[in-house]
Amino acid sequence: PPERTLVLVKPDGVRRGLSGEVLRRIEAKGYSLVAVELKQATTELLAAHYAEHEGKPFYAPLVEFMLSGPTLAVVAEGQGVIPGFRSLAGATDPTEAAPGTIRGDLGRDWGLKVQQNLVHGSDSPESAAREIGLWFPHL
Numbered sequence: 001p002p003e004r005t006l007v008l009v010k011p012d013g014v015r016r017g018l019s020g021e022v023l024r025r026i027e028a029k030g031y032s033l034v035a036v037e038l039k040q041a042t043t044e045l046l047a048a049h050y051a052e053h054e055g056k057p058f059y060a061p062l063v064e065f066m067l068s069g070p071t072l073a074v075v076a077e078g079q080g081v082i083p084g085f086r087s088l089a090g091a092t093d094p095t096e097a098a099p100g101t102i103r104g105d106l107g108r109d110w111g112l113k114v115q116q117n118l119v120h121g122s123d124s125p126e127s128a129a130r131e132i133g134l135w136f137p138h139l
């Protein structure tokens, strides 16, 4: 089956009007868009999506931030898209992320309790399958 990943434009990215810029970079790289939906996350969805971070100090601020506005959920497809999108996104910390990447070009430290780092990308085939099932139950 074709390789797919889940990309999220987080509420900071949507608020700043960067949804189109993120989609543009995914498409310019040569990946295909399979599904795109603006969604308001729920506590239940985020508890499942971020289960691995439960108990960490940034978990509560992370969930609060992710509930603060709509998220653009995207399924992108293409050979190598899982590591390929993470490479487009850049390092988790936007201060460290290399110029040329989404976080390096468009993100910064806003001095908040959680990294508001614009985008999420699945980190493995197992995560991608699980996360796509959570955000797009019909896919």
Ligand code: CMP
Pocket (backbone or CB within 6 Å): 053, 058, 062, 092, 113, 114, 115, 116, 117, 119, 120, 121
């Ligand atoms: P993401 O990789 O999508 O999923 C976990 C999120 O938690 C991460 O993006 C950041 O938004 C945030 N995060 C990860 N590590 C930290 C940290 N050390 N401090 C604050 N926020 C973090």
